[in-house]
Amino acid sequence: MGIVAVGTLLSCEGSEIETSKPRVLISSDIGGTDPDDFQSMIHLLMYADQVELEGLISSPFGEGSKKDILDIIGLYEQDYPQLLAHAPQLPSPNSLQAITKQGEKEAAPFKGYASATEGSEWIIQCAKKKSDQPLWVLVWGGIEDVAQALHDAPEIKEKIRVYWIGGPNKKWSINAYSYIAEHHPDLWMIEANATYRGWFMDEDSPLDVKGDAFHDNYIQGRGAMGKDFINYYKGEIKMGDTPSLAYLLNGNPDDPTGESWGGSFERIDRSSRNVFVDGSTLEDTVAAYGTIEWRFTGPELSVSEDSVLFELEVQNQIWPGFYLGDGIYGVKYSSKKPEKGSYKTSSAIAELDGLTGSYVSIDPWPGTPSPDDYPLRPNWYSDRKDPALFIKDQQGAKTISKHRKEFLLDWAERWKWLEK
Structure with missing residues (x-):
C-alpha cells in the first residue's frame, strides 16, 4: 500500500498533529437519498489504520444525521477486537464517535452559503491544526459544509485538499459549488463528476468481483458489518464515494494525473x-x-x-x-x-x-x-476527456475500473479477518 503507520491521533482539539499517514476528514450524505454511503462507511472503517481520521461529518439532504454514522461505528465496535488483531493501528470506536459531527442538512441558497454548522466549524478547526501535511477533505455528498468553511475562514484553502464525488451530488449542491468555483478558484480540488462510476460499473469486470457476486464471495456472514452489508442494495457493490478514499490508498495523491485506485484526472482551467x-x-x-x-x-x-x-x-x-x-x-x-x-x-x-x-x-x-x-486556477482537476476512458457515457470511468480486481481483492483480504 505504500503507507507507513505512525500513531493514531484523531482529535483536532490539540495543538499539533504528527503523522506520516494522510490526514482525512469525511463529509458524507449517509442516511440521505442514496444508501451507498453505508457501504462506503464500512469500507472506510476497515481501512482506518491506513489514514489519520480527523472528522466524520454528516452532511445529508433529507432524513440522514450523524446517528447514521454512529450506527455504523456501533457495528465496527462489535468487529473491532477481531480487526485489531490484524491491524493494531485501527482507531478505537470511542475516538471515532468523538470526531463525528453534524453538518448542513439543507441545500445552500443562491449565494452558496448560509450559516455555520458543527461540521463546517470542525473542518476549519482541523484545517488550522499545525501539521506539515494537508488535510484531505473527502466529500461524499453535498459540498455545503466545505463552502461554508471557505466562506467563514478562506485562509484554510492553503491547508486543505478536496476530493469531491460530484455528478448527482453537484446537481443537488449546485449553489454551494458555484460559490466555491467563483470565489475560491484557487482551491486544490479533484472534481470527480463521472470517474467514480468506474468503481461499480461492471464492464470487463472479472466474474468473482462483479457487483452482484462480491458480497456472496467475500462479505457474507463475516462479522457485524458483513451481516449489515446486505441491507444496502441487497449487498450489491455500489460504494460510489469510496474512490475518494481509494485515491489515498494507492498511487501518489500529490499527482492527480497519475494512476491510482481512485482514478486519474486532468487539469481544467474553467468550470x-x-x-x-x-x-x-x-x-x-x-x-x-x-x-x-x-x-x-x-x-x-x-x-x-x-x-x-x-x-x-x-x-x-x-x-x-x-x-x-x-x-x-x-x-x-x-x-x-x-x-x-x-x-x-x-x-x-x-x-x-x-x-x-x-x-x-x-x-x-x-x-x-x-x-x-468560472475561470479556475492550476490546482483544479476533473474527469479525463479521452473517449477511450469512457464507460458508456461516463467520462473517465475506466481510470478506476481498470483497477477493479486489485482493489476489491485487497478488501477481500480484510474481510477474511472477520471469519469465525
Whole structure:
C-alpha cells in the first residue's frame, strides 16, 4: 500500500498533529437519498489504520444525521477486537464517535452559503491544526459544509485538499459549488463528476468481483458489518464515494494525473457555466455537469435577496428559485449526465408562473468555452476527456475500473479477518 503507520491521533482539539499517514476528514450524505454511503462507511472503517481520521461529518439532504454514522461505528465496535488483531493501528470506536459531527442538512441558497454548522466549524478547526501535511477533505455528498468553511475562514484553502464525488451530488449542491468555483478558484480540488462510476460499473469486470457476486464471495456472514452489508442494495457493490478514499490508498495523491485506485484526472482551467436570460430552448447546448443558470425578469419587490419566490421543475424534480434583487429572479441546475431536458416554472407571481423551456447537455465536460464560465486556477482537476476512458457515457470511468480486481481483492483480504 505504500503507507507507513505512525500513531493514531484523531482529535483536532490539540495543538499539533504528527503523522506520516494522510490526514482525512469525511463529509458524507449517509442516511440521505442514496444508501451507498453505508457501504462506503464500512469500507472506510476497515481501512482506518491506513489514514489519520480527523472528522466524520454528516452532511445529508433529507432524513440522514450523524446517528447514521454512529450506527455504523456501533457495528465496527462489535468487529473491532477481531480487526485489531490484524491491524493494531485501527482507531478505537470511542475516538471515532468523538470526531463525528453534524453538518448542513439543507441545500445552500443562491449565494452558496448560509450559516455555520458543527461540521463546517470542525473542518476549519482541523484545517488550522499545525501539521506539515494537508488535510484531505473527502466529500461524499453535498459540498455545503466545505463552502461554508471557505466562506467563514478562506485562509484554510492553503491547508486543505478536496476530493469531491460530484455528478448527482453537484446537481443537488449546485449553489454551494458555484460559490466555491467563483470565489475560491484557487482551491486544490479533484472534481470527480463521472470517474467514480468506474468503481461499480461492471464492464470487463472479472466474474468473482462483479457487483452482484462480491458480497456472496467475500462479505457474507463475516462479522457485524458483513451481516449489515446486505441491507444496502441487497449487498450489491455500489460504494460510489469510496474512490475518494481509494485515491489515498494507492498511487501518489500529490499527482492527480497519475494512476491510482481512485482514478486519474486532468487539469481544467474553467468550470462550465451558461446563463440564460428569460429562458432557453433545445437550440441551447450546455456541458453535462456544468452550471445552468436561468434568470427571469419580474416585479421589483421589497423582500430580502435569496427569498424563494418561484420553483422550477426539471427532470421531474423541483428546484427553488430565488429573488436576486432589482426585479431579477434566478435558479441554478446541473445535469448529472448528458441529457435532453425541459423545465416549467410555478409561482404566485404571475410573470414567473408557467414559463417553459428546454436545453441539451452533452459530454465531454467541461465542454465548449463560454464567457459565463468560472475561470479556475492550476490546482483544479476533473474527469479525463479521452473517449477511450469512457464507460458508456461516463467520462473517465475506466481510470478506476481498470483497477477493479486489485482493489476489491485487497478488501477481500480484510474481510477474511472477520471469519469465525
